[in-house]
Amino acid sequence: MQVLPNGLKLLPGFLSRSEQEDLLEEVRAKAAIAPLFVPKMPRTGKPMSVRMTNFGSLGWVTDKEKGYRYQPTHPETGDPWPDIPVKLLEIWEEHANYEKPPEACLVNYYEPDAKMGLHQDRDEEDFDAPVLSISLGDRCLFRYGGKNRNDPTKSFKLESGDVMLLSGASRLIFHGVDRIYPGTSTLLKREGRINLTLRRVTR
Ligand code: MD3
Ligand code: FE
Numbered sequence: 001m002q003v004l005p006n007g008l009k010l011l012p013g014f015l016s017r018s019e020q021e022d023l024l025e026e027v028r029a030k031a032a033i034a035p036l037f038v039p040k041m042p043r044t045g046k047p048m049s050v051r052m053t054n055f056g057s058l059g060w061v062t063d064k065e066k067g068y069r070y071q072p073t074h075p076e077t078g079d080p081w082p083d084i085p086v087k088l089l090e091i092w093e094e095h096a097n098y099e100k101p102p103e104a105c106l107v108n109y110y111e112p113d114a115k116m117g118l119h120q121d122r123d124e125e126d127f128d129a130p131v132l133s134i135s136l137g138d139r140c141l142f143r144y145g146g147k148n149r150n151d152p153t154k155s156f157k158l159e160s161g162d163v164m165l166l167s168g169a170s171r172l173i174f175h176g177v178d179r180i181y182p183g184t185s186t187l188l189k190r191e192g193r194i195n196l197t198l199r200r201v202t203r
Helices: 017-033 086-095 168-172
Strands: 002-004 008-011 051-056 059-061 069-071 104-110 116-119 131-137 139-144 154-158 163-166 175-181 193-199
Touching (some): 017 086, 017 131, 051 059, 086 163, 086 193
Antiparallel strands (some): 139 175
């Protein structure tokens, strides 16, 4: 495990190819029930370039009218989110070092030209719980800074199968995805990247 500045922990190549394939298969099956949706920015309604869905008792959604929030149902189907894959619960159990299980698994799907601007994750009640991220598919350029937007940033590449743990000081750092490198992984059927983030929302 690599520990980067601000206590951000990286486990490169944590998942084997066959573990990635199994996980992807499960994500695909669950995303067929809870389809990817286009998140819209609060107030402006501007679409984000990433598409999303969620698994778990709570899912992160955003739209023009109600903004960023967690809710128990899919914004378009109105159905409860599918369960979090057991494999992901096991990874949390082993590596999160936190007594309660995750409530949300946010699924971000990046087309080759998608990105995510620098932001903090502050929509959870519980900032003591870590966030655990798993990358699948094409490589990306991940950027992170400090707790203030103007703090200097560093960037590194995240690859398919990498796991990242954001706990302690790293939990409230600014972070984003500058770009995807299309065609750098053969895991997905087409170009693009999937990121799964496990979070505890309530205390
Ligand atoms: C650092 N996702 O969903 S994962 C997000 O690759 C998000 O899709 C990115 O940022 C992605 O909010 C980055 C790594 C990550 C996730 C959550 C964090 C880094 C984080 C929360 C706090 C600090
Ligand atoms: Fe984030």
